[in-house]
Amino acid sequence: MSNYKLTTNEKNVLLALDELASTTPEDLAEKASMKVETAMQSAFLLSENGLAEVNDTITELYTLTDEGRTYAKEGLPERQLINAIQEPTPIDELKEKLSPKMVGIATGWLRRKDWANIENGMIVPSGDAGEAEDEKVLARFTKEAHTLEELGTDNKIIKDLIKRKLVSKTEDKDRTVSITNDGTELVKAGITIEEEINQITSQLLKSGEWKNKNFRPYNIQTPPRPVYGAKVHPYQRLIDQMRQIFLEMGFTEIKGDVVQSSFWNFDALFQPQDHPAREMQDTFHLSSRSELPEDYTEGIRDMHEHGGDLPSTGWGGKWSEDIAKRDVLRTHTTAVTIKYLADNPNPPVKAFCIDRAYRRETIDPTHTPEFEQLEGVIMDENMSFANLLGCLEEFYHRMGFEDVRFRPGYFPYTEPSVEPEVYIDGLGWVELGGAGVFRKEVTEPLGIKQPVLAWGLGVSRVAMLKLGLKDLRELYQSDIEWLRKSQVCQLKD
Numbered sequence: 001m002s003n004y005k006l007t008t009n010e011k012n013v014l015l016a017l018d019e020l021a022s023t024t025p026e027d028l029a030e031k032a033s034m035k036v037e038t039a040m041q042s043a044f045l046l047s048e049n050g051l052a053e054v055n056d057t058i059t060e061l062y063t064l065t066d067e068g069r070t071y072a073k074e075g076l077p078e079r080q081l082i083n084a085i086q087e088p089t090p091i092d093e094l095k096e097k098l099s100p101k102m103v104g105i106a107t108g109w110l111r112r113k114d115w116a117n118i119e120n121g122m123i124v125p126s127g128d129a130g131e132a133e134d135e136k137v138l139a140r141f142t143k144e145a146h147t148l149e150e151l152g153t154d155n156k157i158i159k160d161l162i163k164r165k166l167v168s169k170t171e172d173k174d175r176t177v178s179i180t181n182d183g184t185e186l187v188k189a190g191i192t193i194e195e196e197i198n199q200i201t202s203q204l205l206k207s208g209e210w211k212n213k214n215f216r217p218y219n220i221q222t223p224p225r226p227v228y229g230a231k232v233h234p235y236q237r238l239i240d241q242m243r244q245i246f247l248e249m250g251f252t253e254i255k256g257d258v259v260q261s262s263f264w265n266f267d268a269l270f271q272p273q274d275h276p277a278r279e280m281q282d283t284f285h286l287s288s289r290s291e292l293p294e295d296y297t298e299g300i301r302d303m304h305e306h307g308g309d310l311p312s313t314g315w316g317g318k319w320s321e322d323i324a325k326r327d328v329l330r331t332h333t334t335a336v337t338i339k340y341l342a343d344n345p346n347p348p349v350k351a352f353c354i355d356r357a358y359r360r361e362t363i364d365p366t367h368t369p370e371f372e373q374l375e376g377v378i379m380d381e382n383m384s385f386a387n388l389l390g391c392l393e394e395f396y397h398r399m400g401f402e403d404v405r406f407r408p409g410y411f412p413y414t415e416p417s418v419e420p421e422v423y424i425d426g427l428g429w430v431e432l433g434g435a436g437v438f439r440k441e442v443t444e445p446l447g448i449k450q451p452v453l454a455w456g457l458g459v460s461r462v463a464m465l466k467l468g469l470k471d472l473r474e475l476y477q478s479d480i481e482w483l484r485k486s487q488v489c490q491l492k493d
């Protein structure tokens with residue numbers, strides 16, 4: 001205590017305690033004109049230094065249950081039954097008169113209390129049914145909760161009543177704060193309350209006044225109450241980070257509709273009309289229909305049916321306008337970039353779209369029917385496959401993945417096609433989406449003359465890796481504790 005300096009709050013609490021000697025937190029707070037929390041914080045600090053004492057006492061309280069309250073008024077079942085008979089009476093008769101349940105409860109207690117005997121299906125009163133101890137206790141309940149002393153009984157009777165579910169027990173925590181001898185002596189020796197500075201201001205610094213001021217010391221040992229401020233969801237933060245990287249790499253962000261015609265979602269991407277991905281079990285089909293864009297319909301039909309003017313055979317067969325008109329929830333954000341390219345066919349184009357896509361997946365730890373994709377396109381003269389790999393590698397490096405590789409892949413709209421993968425310690429190579437150079441079958445009917453590099457990357461996969469999650473669903477239905485503890489930024493090591 002020797003070099004312990006009291007804060008103004010502590011002094012005020014100590015003075016209040018000196019007057020009250022022993023008190024509740026609420027009364028103490030009122031006396032010291034503080035909030036209860038503030039007063040108690042000081043009280044604890046004072047108690048750490050032997051000037052005050054904080055004691056918690058637990059009082060056991062007893063309350064009547066609903067059933068207990070009824071019996072307290074109308075009498076216990078055994079009382080009601082014994083009052084109903086003067087002479088030996090058949091049990092069945094009583095069951096009709098009172099109720100089978102009541103008689104069932106009563107008979108056991110009649111015998112235990114020696115009020116009656118059961119003989120040949122008859123209840124035979126013994127003639128001596130004075131007020132029992134438990135009845136006296138029940139009668140003493142005059143308010144909501146009582147202590148054992150107030151009920152004037154021992155544990156045994158109360159325990160039986162609790163067992164009969166007529167009384168329930170609760171605990172009341174009481175906190176008292178009192179001053180110690182050391183505390184009283186300190187007050188006697190005299191306590192002066194001086195002005196104390198809690199916070200330094202620029203005014204104090206500029207004027208030099210701070211030199212003569214008394215600063216409130218901090219106790220850095222006291223753990224503060226944790227404060228969970230509002231913050232951006234970890235998944236949103238990662239999405240923002242990815243967006244930022246593409247913006248920094250000179251891309252323009254684009255947006256598109258969630259509902260797309262099959263035309264833009266599939267046909268414009270040279271996906272054959274009988275492609276399995278278009279089936280009901282893979283795609284969310286809507287009952288609505290969209291008009292086809294006049295400028296491109298013919299070109300797309302020719303491309304599908306016979307390869308248009310290209311040295312390509314197309315998919316053959318008959319291309320159906322009706323199928324192309326069917327609306328779907330976009331199964332990939334490639335629907336957004338391809339439409340954007342059709343609207344902006346002149347180079348250079350560098351665009352990306354980070355948004356939600358929908359597929360009929362059965363929900364499990366690594367699949368959800370809604371998920372985010374990071375889509376991008378580069379269209380310019382002399383763009384090559386190598387530029388595509390370089391761009392994606394750069395993106396993943398900026399996301400903090402050191403090892404990136406590309407495996408050959410297949411998509412109906414790109415050639416060559418690749419699947420980028422990153423290396424994760426403990427997991428190995430993890431596949432992260434698709435990419436490639438758009439086929440001429442895709443670009444030609446839309447009037448695009450330059451090569452187009454394109455990719456569609458899985459965003460939630462990256463988030464799982466970055467956030468260390470085992471279950472994708474955590475991203476969408478997050479545990480509140482996890483959210484509270486999640487970092488708002490990542491420290492570079």
Ligand SMILES: N[C@@H](Cc1ccccc1)C(=O)O
Pocket residue numbers: 331332333334411414433434435436454455456457
């Ligand atoms: N659309 C593909 C990804 C992709 C986009 C662009 C080019 C190649 C592949 C998918 O959803 O998996």
